[in-house]
Amino acid sequence: MAETTGISWTDATWNPWQGCTKVSPGCKNCYAETLSQRWGKDFSQLRRSAPRTFNAPLRWKEPKLIFTCSMSDFFHPDADEWRQDAMAVIKATPWHTYQILTKRPEEMLEYATWHGWPDNAWAGVSVESQQYAPRLDVLARVPAQVRFVSVEPMLGPVDLRPWLWCQDCLTQGWMSAQGKPCGRLQWIIAGGESGPGHRVMDLAELENLGRQCSMAETPLWVKQDSGLYPGRQGRIPDSLWARKEMP
Secondary structure (H helix, E strand, O other): OEOOOOOOOOOEEEOOEEEOOOOOHHHOOOHHHHHHHHOOOOOOOOEEOOHHHHOHHHOOOOOOEEEEOOOEOOOOHHHHHHHHHHHHHHHHOOOOEEEEEEOOHHHHHHHHHHHOOOOOEEEEEEOOOHHHOOHHHHHOOOOOOOEEEEEOOOOOOOOOHHHHEOHHHHHHOOOOOOOOEOOOOOEEEEOOOEOOOOOOOOHHHHHHHHHHHHHHOOOEEEOOOOEOOOOOOOOOOHHHHOOEOOO
8 A cells, every 4th residue: 555656547556455366367477466475475365454554545635546456456256345345435535536457347347236336436457468358348337437448468469449439430440530439448558567577568569559549539548668677668659658648
């Protein structure tokens, strides 16, 4: 938990619990697991945070964008018994905006179906390659005011056009002047993997994603190139690196 953070697309991180288990290739070099191991913790065992950390947003009086569960997954099934308490904190702090990112969209949709969805929470899923793009079909059913996708680490080409444009636009030709975005996604984050053993992002695939977002007028936040250290521009051209757009 940090009232400030080095993650470029948010203001703060909040971890009501820590720990996770891998679900897809994007998890292979998980930075959160690396940090937990450095601290001598078993990352596969979820742990509820101490009350001071769990309730931290209640003390933050200035409005913040808060990346929720940067050291876990908010919709991990082992956190089911704590989630309502965390949602109570979210609902009690309407001056904050919570960015909830998951690789388990089915659990997110189930929660929203039974409990509703707070107005001050964005809903997002990770899509590291086209194989996992169907997660967006589930995300599209979550009634959040902002739905977003994190294409990070970008491990292969990702075509978001089916979720950026309506079917009529795609049938007629998605670059047609008559085409209009369908609005199922309001924000895209993209970037490469950092740290030891990082997998190299294909820059042409990032550039193609940038064109998709431009055509659909969907905000894109380009976070980093793949490399040893996070947050580096690396090979990314200035025009694309400047894409730090918010919904």
